Every structure is written in structure tokens, then in C-alpha cells.
Amino acid sequence: MKALLWQGVNDLSVDEVPDPTMRNEQDAIIRVRKTATCGSDLHLLGGYNPFMERGDVLGHEFLGEVVEVGPQVRKHKVGDRVVVCSFVSCGRCWYCQQQQYSLCDNGNTNPAITENVWGFAPGGCYGYSHALGGFAGSHAEYIRVPYADQGAFTVPDGVSDERALFASDAAPTGWMGADLGGVKAGDVVAVWGAGGVGQMAARAAVLLGAERVIIIDRFANRLQMAEKYLGVEALNYQTQDVGGELLERSGGRGPDVCIEAVGMESHSTGPQYLYDQVKQQLRLESDRPIAAREAIYHCRKGGSVFLLGVFANLVDKFPLGALMNKGLTLRGAQQHGHRYIPMLLERMARGDLVTEHLATHTMPLDEAPQGYNMFKNKLDGCVRAVFEPAR
């Protein structure tokens, strides 16, 4: 079959690889209909994760049709239209039962790498390096889905492929940030990053009853999109004073909940950008945590900061003083999608949650390397490139 392969740092190709096979009785094989780029892939593309092998298939946000099921699969049959959570989780270990699905004890076949780097191993993720299980990604004609009863969700008839696709990763990730960040009625919520993840977090905050939701980025097209489709306010950090605006818009208190949806390749207009880039290139820190620093600084006393952006390992100049003295709660997680996807699909069916505007560029899989170039460099207003392997 055809697949998009990671060939090295900033080097992708579409090539033939062997079809996936059933490896466990709880597996399903899915024919991929739509598969999207995610900000997380950029960290792999840029070479920030040393656990990639030449020939790995990228992609973890996808929707498709079941073409084969193992003898232990009960919920799905051949022909089902399913959206699949980007994380591989067993659904039965203690963490899964606590609904912390991305922390699954059983979903990663290579637990040693992350145990040594982080202390304990989270679950697996499609197309996300050998540190997270080495599972082949979804930018391919077919993909193997382990624990199919847990991770694949039948899409209700009234929800289009275009909308349901983002129930795989961007929407549950954003929802988790607002939910576990503790958003409640009356809150002022600030979201750093207006990519797919930040937009979904902002919409979740609205739906959870926040009084005001402010999304921060520098790309005018992304900010306009958020205003138009999500009903939130925008803030451009390149042309506006973020601190002053946030104070003014929150009665001088500061945002109650600050959600960081930028990650380890954060940008800035200030001198810290150069500082962090140099340190990162010299491998004196693995991640640039600029937006995380800002979220902690601007958060109100006693407020909550949630990190949705992916970080790999070590950062520098981390404002522990502000965190401690302001009594903040800091949390982060890879997405616990299994917990939210059924509810998100219902909201999509009702029209509460629209997502299709994120798919700014849809193309055949053959054009995926160009799609990634547009997505990485934010060319032509690209928010998510979506590939259709059957086209």
C-alpha cells in the first residue's frame, strides 16, 4: 500500500510499504478515508524526537471504514464508519478505568524508553515514534487498530466525515484541556495557540460555560476563524499587548484558566525567542516553553494552567516562582480521547461543535509532503491539511 514515510529531519516521501496485518485478536484493520496533519507531527518532522526510524509512517488523526476484525472484537463489524482515538489504550488497566486513557499501562509495546526518560511509560500513539509504541501511522491506505472495541468509535449517520475526523485528536484534546483545567461558569479563559487544538479548547471552554474566552496567536486567519466559528475573542500577540488586554478583559483579575496549546516549538516576538532557539539547537534544552511561561505569568492568583502542547523533556527558565507564589495548579496530559469522543460525536450531530473549517486543504495522499510543507510553514492559511488515500 501507499504511505507517507518519515525519511529523516524535514524529509518525507510517499512510498509503497507492506499492508498491515492483524496481530492480536482484538485488532481491526481500517481503510483510511481521511487523515489529518497535527501540530504534534511537526515535532517529529523537525527532529525533536530521537526515537523515529527512517521508514516510519506518520499520522494519528483519522477516520475510515472497518475492513477486517479480529475474533475478540465485539462492537465493530466490517463496513462500520469509525473515527479512531489517536492514543492506543486497553480500556481495562487501572489508568483506563480512571478514564486517564493516555496513561494506559498496556498500550505501549516499548515501555522501556519512556520509563527511563520520564519515570513511567504512558500508552501508545499511532505514528508517534518508537517511544510511544512504534505503531504505524494513519497517512496510509490501511492501518491496524489494536483494542478496536476501545479505540474505534462508530460515527453517527448525521455527522459528515469532514466533521467527525477531528473527533480523533484535536477535539478531544481541546475538550480535555478545558475540562481538566477546571473551566466552569463565569470563568475567563485564555488559550495560547489558535491551531486545531487551541481552537477546540476555546470552543470547549465556551460550551462548559465560560463567561469570556480569549484565543491568542499571531496568524490573523486563524484568529478570524476562531471569532467566526467558535464565538470567542481574539488577541494578536504581535500587534497587541497581551498582558494589558488580558487584565482589561478580566476585570484586573487575570484569566481563571490558561490553556497552552502551542508546545515545544513556541514562537515569540521578544528576545527570549532567540535565546530559546539557540539553547534548543545546542541541545541545552529540548523544548522552547515560551507560551507556557506566559500562561503561568498571566494566570490569576490561585488559577489553573493546563499544558496541551507537547513537550519532550527539559526546559529552561521555567517560572517556578510565579507558580508557587501565586498558588497555581499546573497540569498537562496527552489526550484521554476515549473519555470524550462519544460525547463529542453527539455534540457534532447536534451542531454544537463544528470542526470542518479546520480542514483548510484537502488533497490526495500523494501530495502529503507538500501538505506538510504548507502546514508547517502556515502557507496559504493552512490550519490542517487532510489527506484522502483513496483519491
Next chain:
Amino acid sequence: MRALVKVGVIVVGGLALRRFLLPSGRHGPWQRAPLMRREPRWHVVTVNPARDELTPDSPLPEPLAGLGDAVDVQIRRAPADRGIELAVRLRDGAQSPVTAGARRLAGRDPNQAIRAALREAKQLLETGEVLHPDSPPTTQTTAVNKPLQMATRQGRREGRL
């Protein structure tokens, strides 16, 4: 800049792999040296069994049973709702570091077998199956891929467990 990135990645990759391949219990330079131990330590996992499949009086779950007389095994209840703790240690007494290192290189370190057996027993009890990696792989064995492929072949046999 791109060349610099590549070199950097290889260095980090090398460090991470070296660290990955270090015997567990040995720490990074910013951490304290491990305590000296005489006894081999207990390797422990907590299992959330599907039904009442596992109690402190149960027969040994597969594949722990396969380790035979070489190990001591304890099965005990974990506090609150946390399940059952499975603890295993080598019965033989501590090995000298030289022998341990040599065995490890040859892939015959008994601690590796214990880690893999514990992880697999846990998966069988919780999900009824041992999860296998994708196959056939989409990657090829090249000079660049080889070290990571060697490391991931040991995926369940290494780590901090």
C-alpha cells in the same frame, strides 16, 4: 542550521539510547548514585484483574509460572481499589556486576526475563492478550535505524521495572 539540527539529534539520540541501554537503577548525572544493595530487588507490577481471577492464593499466572524455581513470587492485595501486586525476585542471590553485564549483552539477563514475564502476565490478566507490535515493519534495517531497532527489540525486557 539544518546540519546542526541533525548532529544535535544524533547526539541526543545517542545519549537517550545509551541511557536507555544502561542497566536500570543507574541514573542520569543530575541524580544521586543508587544505594548499594546486596539482595536482588523485587520487581513489582500492580494488576487490575478482569474478575476475581487473581487472589493471593491463586496459582502463578502465565508466563510467570514459566520462570520456575529461579524466582521468588509474592501475590498481595494492593491498597484501596488498586488491584493486586505481583512481586518477583531472583532467588539465586546477587550476581557480580561483571557477570550481570556480560549476560545482559548476550541477552540472557534473568532480570530481563522477569520484567517481560511480569508485563506479559499483567496484560494477560487485564486484557486477555499480550499486545504485539505492528508487523511487518515499514522501516528497513539501515545503519541509522539499527541502534533503535536493537533497543526496541528489548522493549518489554528493559526499563525501570
